[in-house]
Amino acid sequence: MSSTSNTIHTKLVSLISRGQELTSIFFYAPVKEKCHLENTLSSATWGLPLVIWGSDRTVILNGFLGEGLLVLACLQGVHWRAYLGSLSRSLKYLRQAKVLIEFMEDRDEYLVNQVLSFCLSQEMINVNAIFNDFEDTQMVSSFEAYPQFEVVNHTFTEVTQMSDLYPNKMVDLRGGNIRTMPDYSEPNTILYQDKEGNKQILGYLWDIMEAYARKHNAQLQVVNKYVDDRTLNTIELLDVAQNGLIDIAASIQPMSVGGLDRVHELSYPVNLASWCTMMPVERQLDVSELLSRVLPHTTFALLIFLWIFHEALKGRVRRYQRLQRIGWLVLATLVTSYYVGKLLTLFADPPSLPPIDSLAALIESPVRIITTRPEYSSIEFTQRTKYSSAFRLTSKTLVLIGLRNALNTSYGYTLTSEKWKMYKEQQKRSSRPLFRYSKDLCFYEMVPFGLVIPENSAHRAPLHNFTLLLQQSGLHDFWVARGFYYMVKAGKIHLADFKERYRPETLNISDLRHVLVLYFSGVIISLVLFIGELFVSWVNYWLGF
Numbered sequence: 001m002s003s004t005s006n007t008i009h010t011k012l013v014s015l016i017s018r019g020q021e022l023t024s025i026f027f028y029a030p031v032k033e034k035c036h037l038e039n040t041l042s043s044a045t046w047g048l049p050l051v052i053w054g055s056d057r058t059v060i061l062n063g064f065l066g067e068g069l070l071v072l073a074c075l076q077g078v079h080w081r082a083y084l085g086s087l088s089r090s091l092k093y094l095r096q097a098k099v100l101i102e103f104m105e106d107r108d109e110y111l112v113n114q115v116l117s118f119c120l121s122q123e124m125i126n127v128n129a130i131f132n133d134f135e136d137t138q139m140v141s142s143f144e145a146y147p148q149f150e151v152v153n154h155t156f157t158e159v160t161q162m163s164d165l166y167p168n169k170m171v172d173l174r175g176g177n178i179r180t181m182p183d184y185s186e187p188n189t190i191l192y193q194d195k196e197g198n199k200q201i202l203g204y205l206w207d208i209m210e211a212y213a214r215k216h217n218a219q220l221q222v223v224n225k226y227v228d229d230r231t232l233n234t235i236e237l238l239d240v241a242q243n244g245l246i247d248i249a250a251s252i253q254p255m256s257v258g259g260l261d262r263v264h265e266l267s268y269p270v271n272l273a274s275w276c277t278m279m280p281v282e283r284q285l286d287v288s289e290l291l292s293r294v295l296p297h298t299t300f301a302l303l304i305f306l307w308i309f310h311e312a313l314k315g316r317v318r319r320y321q322r323l324q325r326i327g328w329l330v331l332a333t334l335v336t337s338y339y340v341g342k343l344l345t346l347f348a349d350p351p352s353l354p355p356i357d358s359l360a361a362l363i364e365s366p367v368r369i370i371t372t373r374p375e376y377s378s379i380e381f382t383q384r385t386k387y388s389s390a391f392r393l394t395s396k397t398l399v400l401i402g403l404r405n406a407l408n409t410s411y412g413y414t415l416t417s418e419k420w421k422m423y424k425e426q427q428k429r430s431s432r433p434l435f436r437y438s439k440d441l442c443f444y445e446m447v448p449f450g451l452v453i454p455e456n457s458a459h460r461a462p463l464h465n466f467t468l469l470l471q472q473s474g475l476h477d478f479w480v481a482r483g484f485y486y487m488v489k490a491g492k493i494h495l496a497d498f499k500e501r502y503r504p505e506t507l508n509i510s511d512l513r514h515v516l517v518l519y520f521s522g523v524i525i526s527l528v529l530f531i532g533e534l535f536v537s538w539v540n541y542w543l544g545f
Contacts, residue, residue, distance in 0.1 A: 146176030266450030
């Protein structure tokens with residue numbers, strides 16, 4: 001190898017490894033022959049940590065190397081597919097690393113096209129290739145990924161910049177398509193028909209997807225736009241992403257639930273949310289319960305004690321009998337006034353039953369939580385086995401969504417704190433809320449949620465930066481708050497006052513049942529005491545006492 005050859009290769013590697021974001025270098029040489037890049041390792045790598053791998057076996061680099069990785073590879077054109085396949089597997093979760101490949105053969109345009117096309121299929125978008133005759137041609141080959149695959153050749157000169165060799169291809173997708181798949185989980189993404197009968201998509205996740213596409217000069221291509229009215233589950237979306245059929249799914253899923261770690265199958269967290277329960281507001285006490293609550297047992301027992309005390313002293317203390325009678329009348333007046341005042345207050349604003357604050361209390365109540373089988377399986381094993389009777393399972397997601405959107409108070413519903421914002425907004429139009437968000441019945445708290453993407457997606461880093469900008473600007477919270485209005489626009493929910501209108505009603509026998517029970521109990525006790533006194537007097541008479 002000539003000194004000129006070493007010099008131009010050294011300049012190329014030196015320029016690339018000078019990048020500030022680089023933290024390590026991986027030299028991949030599965031062939032026995034020595035290439036020009038190997039001679040540059042000692043002089044042009046700027047002292048970066050270096051890993052040399054001289055085998056075609058796969059090594060999982062993400063276990064000890066970070067994202068700021070530069071890969072230098074020496075390959076033979078004959079076995080390039082096997083070597084690159086092993087390299088792509090080694091770069092799992094690091095496919096966007098900067099890669100420079102040197103082939104042992106002289107320049108071959110067909111080989112360049114095949115190699116770079118394969119790299120694009122493996123999400124390795126930052127790949128440059130040179131050949132053995134690089135000293136003569138000074139040609140560096142790369143490719144444009146958007147809007148379609150296109151090989152680009154650069155002539156390496158003294159004025160070549162790092163951005164010329166490795167431009168940020170994700171900044172401008174040049175009108176390319178971003179394949180997406182909404183899960184139609186309302187209100188995140190909503191499928192509806194407009195007035196012209198055309199199917200449209202709404203929802204705060206769809207706002208995020210459209211804004212991301214506009215920012216990167218791309219177009220959204222919906223894979224399942226005309227799907228039947230069915231919500232896609234997590235497993236379906238993860239399978240579609242793993243098979244490479246989509247770039248970003250318009251679906252937000254928990255990153256860690258039930259012991260499952262989905263960090264590499266989802267984007268960086270878009271938001272944090274708790275998974276709790278939307279419970280029906282406890283009913284108000286009816287008239288019979290109010291009448292019994294006005295005079296508690298303790299107060300009633302105190303009055304009986306005072307009456308007994310009065311009767312006991314009435315015969316012994318003969319002085320101040322007039323004051324005693326006045327005091328008794330004053331006490332009776334105070335008790336009556338208190339009773340009437342409290343009764344009117346309770347009738348005007350009846351209290352509710354104590355709230356359900358645990359699954360054990362839920363089992364004792366007539367309310368049950370309705371959920372789907374996949375969601376039920378996500379609940380912690382101990383909870384779903386010990387309190388299984390607190391749940392009702394359904395295999396039809398549409399039935400569950402219909403009951404929840406209609407605010408059917410026969411059941412409680414599991415949902416995230418983000419979705420609760422929509423139902424909270426819906427109930428603001430009602431004079432009395434029908435549901436409350438129970439933090440006492442939470443299954444997971446503050447769980448990070450991310451968008452479903454392929455594990456080696458090139459959109460991971462730009463999507464991360466974009467979601468951070470959304471949070472900082474407040475657009476994320478703004479779009480989430482608009483979920484209720486999207487549901488109204490799509491006709492999924494309707495504005496209404498869900499509380500029954502007040503209708504004055506007269507008291508009936510059932511309302512007075514507790515009072516009548518207490519009254520007849522007193523009458524029976526009085527009769528028993530009276531009969532007891534008669535029996536004692538008769539016994540004394542017959543015995544001659």
